[in-house]
Amino acid sequence: MKSGLSKTTNLKEKFGFMEGGMEISQLQRHFVEQVSSMFSKGYLDGQFFQLQKLQGDGGIDFYVELVSVFFQDSEKLINEMGIALDKQPVDFKEIGANAHQLKGSSASMGAKRVSKVCEAFCSLCKEMDKEGCLRCFDQLKHEFPFLKGKVEALLRLVQKIVASGGAVPVVEP
């Protein structure tokens, strides 16, 4: 009899569960796993956690806008770095300026690895080390698309969670 009563009171929960509640929690779990992995591998840092907390009532829109501006701007900067590297002689000042910009913007996004590569890039530009710069640029051209792919996948996951009526978990590093 008691279990019958508890079944009734839990109907809403159970109903929600059957309606796709399971799907939401799976999505949420997947999101937590993905973000945690990015933290533990050093792709993202505490700043990403700050950004998650900032969403608040504004929901995911703020983050989506910030991310899209970041990717657009970063791609432009990376292109310009490539052009400056191809110049004869190499335009270290230009590359350094772009690397400095990218360092700052990726740090704001919590993109720790990209930011670290840019920091190294800035030093190499100051030293006018062409070989070092070329290596660093290659690293950047690998790190950045990887990060972009991961973040875009996270955003798709977030959009699914929100569309299913679920809350986006805030993941701590």
Place this chain on the structure above:
Amino acid sequence: MGSSSAAGLSKEGDELHILAVDDNIVERLFVEKLLKGSAYKVTTADNGFRALEYLGLGDEPYVILKSNISKISLVITDYCMPGMTGYELMKKIKESPGLKDIPIVIMSSENIPTRIEKCLEEGAEEFMLKPLQQSDVKRLRCHETSRERFQENPIEIGHKPFFPMTNGASKTEQN
């Protein structure tokens, strides 16, 4: 940038208006969101010249738009900007009789003690390391409140020259 955050106003019921200056588009957007999320009205500028124009300082340093004085409660600026650094911007604002009391906060991604000292000595309220956190934004409110006191009491403004000039000494803590 006229839209204001709905997340509550200050106790006085006035929305505090911040001018945020940063040449980096992503960082500018981030700071804007961060500030709006704490119920500030925000105007952004992507360089020092535009910031000065907004404050009415433009090419004629002694023409002060009175309306803009009461508008801006605080200026927060990046240090490293091409053309005019945040430090240079601060100096220009401080040189203006009508605007020298506006609290100015300088931000930088680099933790360089001599840079920080230089800024504080020149009159920066605070030097903040980027990326900014919500706790940094909360601290901005106490800088603005002290300015409002000057605005509300014109007699105090008249007495200001009697205060010690070295206002940087008390602000040596880094965040």
